[in-house]
Amino acid sequence: TPDLAILAGEDPRPLTKIIEFCGEHSIPALLIFTGSQEDPEAILKASRQFNVRLIGPNSFGMCRPKQGFSAWLGLTQPIPGRLALLSQSGTVASALVDWATWQGIGFSQVVSMGSPIDVMPSQVLDYLSNDFESQSILMYLQKIGSTTRFLSSLRAASRSKPVAVVTEHNVGADPRVLDAALSRTGAVRGRRLNDLVAAASVMTNARRVKDGSLMIIGNGAGPGELAAQRASEVNVNLLTPNDELRSKLEGIMAGRGSVGSVTTAWASCEADLFVDLAEAALADKECGAVLLMLSPTALINMVSLYDQVLQLHKKQKKLVMVCMLGGGNMVAMRTRINEAGIPTFRTPEAAIEGFQFLVQFHRNQMLAKQMPDSHAFRFNIDVAAARAKLKELIKAGNKTPTAEDLKEVFDLFNFRLITRRQTNFLLQAPIHLRAFRDPVFGPAIGLSLEGANQWHHQTEAVALPPINTVLSKDLINRAFPGVESFELEDLLRGFSTMICELPEFEYLELADVRIHESGSIFADVTARLKSSAKLRRYEHLAIQPYPRQWVKQVTLRDGQEITIRPILPRDANAMADFVKNLSHESRYFRFIANISELTPRMVASLSHIDYDREMALIAVTEKNGEQVLMGASRFSDNFDDQSCEFAVVIGDEYQGHGLAALLMRRLMLVANFKGIKEMKGTVLAENKRMIDFCRRIGFTIKRDPDDISLVTAYVRLTPKFIEGVREKLGIASKANKTVE
Numbered sequence: 001t002p003d004l005a006i007l008a009g010e011d012p013r014p015l016t017k018i019i020e021f022c023g024e025h026s027i028p029a030l031l032i033f034t035g036s037q038e039d040p041e042a043i044l045k046a047s048r049q050f051n052v053r054l055i056g057p058n059s060f061g062m063c064r065p066k067q068g069f070s071a072w073l074g075l076t077q078p079i080p081g082r083l084a085l086l087s088q089s090g091t092v093a094s095a096l097v098d099w100a101t102w103q104g105i106g107f108s109q110v111v112s113m114g115s116p117i118d119v120m121p122s123q124v125l126d127y128l129s130n131d132f133e134s135q136s137i138l139m140y141l142q143k144i145g146s147t148t149r150f151l152s153s154l155r156a157a158s159r160s161k162p163v164a165v166v167t168e169h170n171v172g173a174d175p176r177v178l179d180a181a182l183s184r185t186g187a188v189r190g191r192r193l194n195d196l197v198a199a200a201s202v203m204t205n206a207r208r209v210k211d212g213s214l215m216i217i218g219n220g221a222g223p224g225e226l227a228a229q230r231a232s233e234v235n236v237n238l239l240t241p242n243d244e245l246r247s248k249l250e251g252i253m254a255g256r257g258s259v260g261s262v263t264t265a266w267a268s269c270e271a272d273l274f275v276d277l278a279e280a281a282l283a284d285k286e287c288g289a290v291l292l293m294l295s296p297t298a299l300i301n302m303v304s305l306y307d308q309v310l311q312l313h314k315k316q317k318k319l320v321m322v323c324m325l326g327g328g329n330m331v332a333m334r335t336r337i338n339e340a341g342i343p344t345f346r347t348p349e350a351a352i353e354g355f356q357f358l359v360q361f362h363r364n365q366m367l368a369k370q371m372p373d374s375h376a377f378r379f380n381i382d383v384a385a386a387r388a389k390l391k392e393l394i395k396a397g398n399k400t401p402t403a404e405d406l407k408e409v410f411d412l413f414n415f416r417l418i419t420r421r422q423t424n425f426l427l428q429a430p431i432h433l434r435a436f437r438d439p440v441f442g443p444a445i446g447l448s449l450e451g452a453n454q455w456h457h458q459t460e461a462v463a464l465p466p467i468n469t470v471l472s473k474d475l476i477n478r479a480f481p482g483v484e485s486f487e488l489e490d491l492l493r494g495f496s497t498m499i500c501e502l503p504e505f506e507y508l509e510l511a512d513v514r515i516h517e518s519g520s521i522f523a524d525v526t527a528r529l530k531s532s533a534k535l536r537r538y539e540h541l542a543i544q545p546y547p548r549q550w551v552k553q554v555t556l557r558d559g560q561e562i563t564i565r566p567i568l569p570r571d572a573n574a575m576a577d578f579v580k581n582l583s584h585e586s587r588y589f590r591f592i593a594n595i596s597e598l599t600p601r602m603v604a605s606l607s608h609i610d611y612d613r614e615m616a617l618i619a620v621t622e623k624n625g626e627q628v629l630m631g632a633s634r635f636s637d638n639f640d641d642q643s644c645e646f647a648v649v650i651g652d653e654y655q656g657h658g659l660a661a662l663l664m665r666r667l668m669l670v671a672n673f674k675g676i677k678e679m680k681g682t683v684l685a686e687n688k689r690m691i692d693f694c695r696r697i698g699f700t701i702k703r704d705p706d707d708i709s710l711v712t713a714y715v716r717l718t719p720k721f722i723e724g725v726r727e728k729l730g731i732a733s734k735a736n737k738t739v740e
Contacts, residue, residue, distance in 0.1 A: 001026045006071055007056075008033045015057070016046040023050025031071055032056030032114070040117045047118045055119050060090025060112030066133060072110065074098070081106020084134035086124050088113050088142045089168075096138070096196060103344075104335030108133035120145040122153035129157035136162040138196050144171050147441055147542050151185055152610045155368060158186035159608045160601050162361055164199035166190040173440035176462040181441050184464060184543055186368030188361045195353060202321075202343040202354040212288025212318075213239035214355055215281045216262045217274055220295045223325055224262035227293060227348035234356045238262070245284045252276050267297045271305035275312050282318045289319035291351055296326040302333055306340075313342050319358070323351040369569045369608060372468030373546035374500035374538075375493060379414065383501045386412045390504040394529050403525035413498050416520040425514035425522075426487050433491070433523075434509040435465075435499045441542040443499050445492070447479040450512050465496040466545040487515045503532035503540040544612045550670055556657045560621065562630065564666055567616040571629070572607040574620075578629040583652050589687045590649040592710075606634075613637045614644075615670045617663055619654075630654040633663035635671055635679060643678040644671055661697055665725045672717045680714035698724075 005027045007018060015036045022030050029052065036043065036057045047054050055062065061072035065080040074094035079101055086109075087093035093112040100107070108131065111124055121141060128134045137157060144150040144167075157163050165187050170178050182189045190196055214236060218224040231238050238261035241249060249259045256273065257265035263281075265273055278290045292309065294300065313320045322337050323345040324330045330346075338344040345351035376383050386409045393401050403410075403417060410417050430450035438444050441464065448460040461479035463471060472489040491513075499505060510523035538544055551565040567575070579587065580597045587595055598606070609616055616634035620627045631650035638644055646667065650660050671679055682704070683690050691701055694713040698721060704710035715721065 003027075004029045004031060004071075006031045006033070008071075010034075014038055015043055019043070019046040019052050019054070020050055022052045027052065029053045029055070031059055031062060033059055033061065033073065035115075043117050053119055054117055055111070056114045057117070058090075058114030060087075060093055060114065061110075062112070063107065063110040065107055065110075072112075074110075076101050078107040078110055079104075081108060082133065082135035083107050084109040084111075084128045084131065084137045085139075086111050086113070086121060086128065086137065087140040088116070088121070089140055090114065092140045092193065095193070096140075102331070103346075104338050108135070116143075116145070120149075122146065122150045125150075125153040125157045129153070129160060134161065137164070138199060139163065139165045140168075140193075140196065141165060141171060142168040144440070148544075148612055151181060151542055152612045154182070154187050155185040155610050156613070158365070159368065159604050162199075163187040164190055164196060164357065164361075166193065166196050171440060174438050174444070174462070176446075176460070177438040177441050177444045177464070180444065180462045180464050181542060183364045183367050184370075186361075186365045188357055188364055190357075194350070195357070199354065199357045202358055212284075212286050213237040213261075214289050214291060215239040215241075215278075215287050216291045216293055217277050217281070218262070218264055218293030218295075219267045219269065219274065219297065219300070220293075221262075221264050223293050223295060223323070223348045224264055227291065227323070227352050228262050230349045230352040234352065236352055236356050236359070239281070239284075239287050241281075242284070242286065245281065245286070248280045249277055252280055267295070271300055271308055274305075275308040278312060278320065279316075282316055282320075287318070289321065289355065291321045291323060291355065293323045293348060293351070294325070296324075296328075296330050302329070306333065306336060309337065309342065310340050313340070319343075319355075321345070321351060321355065323348055367471065367474065370468055370470050371546040371568055371611075372466040372471060372496075373548045374466050375497040376501050377548040377551075379497075381414075381497070381501070382412055386502060387504065390502060390529055391531075391533070394504065394531050399529045401527050401529065403523075406525065406527060409498075409502070413494060415494060415498075416518075417525070418516075418520045418522050421512075421514060421522050422516055425516050427483075427485060427515060431488070431513045432460075432509075432511055433495060433513055434507070435495070435505060436507055442540055443505075443542075445475070445496060445499065447475055447492070449480070464543050465499045465541060466543070467492060467496045469493070485515075487519075491515060491521065500538060500541060500545055503535050504529050506530040544610075547611050547615075547670075550615075550617065550666070552666065554662060556659060556662075558657055560657070562619050562621045562659075564617055564619050564663065566611065567607055567609060567618050567632070569608045571618065572603050574627065574629045575607045575618075575632070576603050578632075578651060581651070582649070586649065586652055589684055589690060590647065592682070592684060609634075615667065615674075617666055617670070619659055619663060631659050631663055633660075633667045635667060635676075637674075637676070642676070643680060644676050646671075646679045646681040660693060662729075664697055665729055668715075668717060668722065668725050669729075672722045676717060678714060678716050680712055683711050683713055685709050685711050 005022050007030060011018060015038050019030060032054060034057060063070045063072045063078050065078050070077055073090060074097050076098040078097045083105060085093060085096060085107055090112045093110060097110060122145060128137050154163060165182060179189055190199060216224050216227050228238060240261050241259060246259055249263060253259060253265065256269055263277060274292055278292060281287045281290055309322060321343045324334050334344045334346060343354055345354060389408050393405060398405060432448045432450045434446045435443055436446065443465055445463050445465055446460045461475055463475045469489055472492040475492060476483055476488055505527060507528040509526040512524050514522040547566050553563055555561055576598050614636045616632055618632045619630040621630055631654060633648040635644040635646045648660055648664055691711060695701060699713040699715045702712050704712055
């Protein structure tokens with residue numbers, strides 16, 4: 001049976017009939033180059049009915065060069081490499097492949113989606129994030145589909161590999177909100193096709209950017225100055241050598257050029273001079289990276305230069321980049337250097353943009369690791385009372401309440417609003433703070449100076465809730481560079497909590513905000529309310545908060561007090577140690593593979609999760625003042641809105657205390673809360689203990705029809721079954737379901 005059918009020309013049958021034909025012949029996938037006038041809903045219905053997955057219509061094709069598979073309308077066939085390209089525009093994909101092939105950059109996958117009806121960009125991202133051959137991902141998007149699912153998939157992909165995204169017309173979102181959303185996933189946004197070109201040059205090769213500034217070393221003043229000009233435009237810091245470094249560089253230069261943030265040697269100098277200068281600069285702690293900017297001259301021995309740059313790259317932990325201007329023989333040299341794993345560029349501007357991409361990528365990776373909660377649980381805020389007050393106002397027809405109308409709500413969230421301005425306040429000037437609804441990403445927070453034109457893109461910094469201290473600092477730094485204020489951070493966290501917990505606020509503005517030493521706040525309040533009774537908790541948010549509602553203190557059979565809670569990125573080391581300390585048998589049964597310890601990518605995948613699409617509950621206890629991980633249960637959404645895959649593992653010394661059943665039952669409550677109907681998992685047939693355990697807590701066991709060594713454990717999460725789970729956990733009433 002074929003794995004794939006391709007519709008590449010005229011066919012008199014409707015697309016729904018072609019899908020039916022594929023289904024009748026057990027062909028699981030259809031790649032559609034042609035367009036279709038049929039109703040997309042009818043096409044999707046046929047796809048689901050006959051179990052055929054669709055890419056297209058209007059796809060430009062797919063390639064997997066290493067396997068020799070190419071169903072592709074592009075003129076140039078991509079060469080094998082480590083870069084994956086996902087594009088909704090065929091012409092953009094074709095142009096990028098053509099340019100990259102000329103540069104010697106290869107691809108692991110090329111997918112041009114066209115006008116997706118069935119398989120969406122988020123699902124291709126899910127595949128690419130788990131594809132070992134794809135070490136980095138470039139994306140060109142025109143539509144993103146489900147916002148929450150897209151951000152979730154993007155976050156999952158970028159936590160293990162660099163992702164660069166260029167979107168068409170901001171996909172309907174406020175550009176600042178789109179920036180804020182992408183920064184929270186760890187991906188980096190480009191604004192032009194050239195940004196993807198620059199990103200491609202560094203993504204497959206560049207090592208992590210170290211702290212410090214960039215130094216440019218070249219054999220001509222002109223290209224270096226062009227690079228410096230672009231650096232100034234995009235806020236890339238160039239290194240001004242301190243006295244010690246300047247003295248070293250001038251000693252190496254020996255009068256053959258000038259030293260500065262752009263260090264220029266005579267064009268007649270040998271290749272080793274440039275490499276020696278770079279090595280001295282990289283040894284300085286203030287230097288984070290070096291860009292060698294070289295124009296073609298008859299005086300440079302290119303073979304020697306290649307060998308020396310390669311040796312410098314191998315010895316250095318810091319980033320070395322090369323810009324070689326010109327065509328002809330320089331094209332071949334650029335390709336050789338790029339293939340050696342050194343980011344290589346052909347123009348000064350592209351080199352700076354490539355470096356900026358890396359700086360932005362590592363900033364966003366830090367932001368993506370933040371898992372803030374709404375703080376309502378930590379501070380025991382009565383959210384139900386606040387929502388009841390807002391519903392009362394809405395029911396009374398008061399959808400634009402005053403500060404006095406909202407006083408009770410503000411008090412519940414610990415906002416001490418006062419009605420009179422005071423002369424003395426903590427910040428140098430009043431600020432403007434608002435929460436507004438973006439048409440694509442939902443609630444967003446804007447911060448600017450009062451009196452500035454806060455609607456202008458350059459004066460208002462934007463973030464998506466929820467935010468914590470790190471994200472508050474980042475927002476303040478973007479709005480007011482160089483300003484630090486613990487009180488403003490506290491205000492932003494509280495404001496974020498209010499937006500997270502109260503979806504009734506369609507718009508909330510605090511103007512002329514003055515924070516006082518007493519902790520009180522003056523602000524002119526403007527609000528607009530909207531009924532949100534049907535929304536589940538946090539459903540209005542594009543980014544889900546840390547689910548603190550699933551944190552639970554429990555007592556084991558032996559009387560030991562432990563905590564069961566969702567995993568956090570900071571648990572990565574504890575998770576790595578936990579798996580390493582498992583017995584060989586326990587590791588084998590959990591991972592169905594012989595592994596001695598987790599790889600860094602596996603650690604990131606298991607500890608840095610997206611709570612919208614998966615959940616990992618860990619059991620922890622304290623020993624000698626440190627938290628020790630005892631066991632973990634987790635599920636991953638199958639993206640069918642119906643089922644999930646589960647796994648559970650308990651440390652060898654903690655088995656036999658009922659911990660596995662406790663973790664699994666808590667996990668079932670989470671899955672049920674998210675609307676999942678069925679849990680299933682793969683178990684080795686020889687793992688009798690796990691099979692017996694699954695049966696005891698309600699799973700049905702079936703043989704895997706494709707592999708006799710495996711069985712499948714599955715359970716339907718019916719209301720009756722969940723009620724039984726709640727009884728086992730001692731949760732008597734359904735009234736606490738959203739919290740428990």
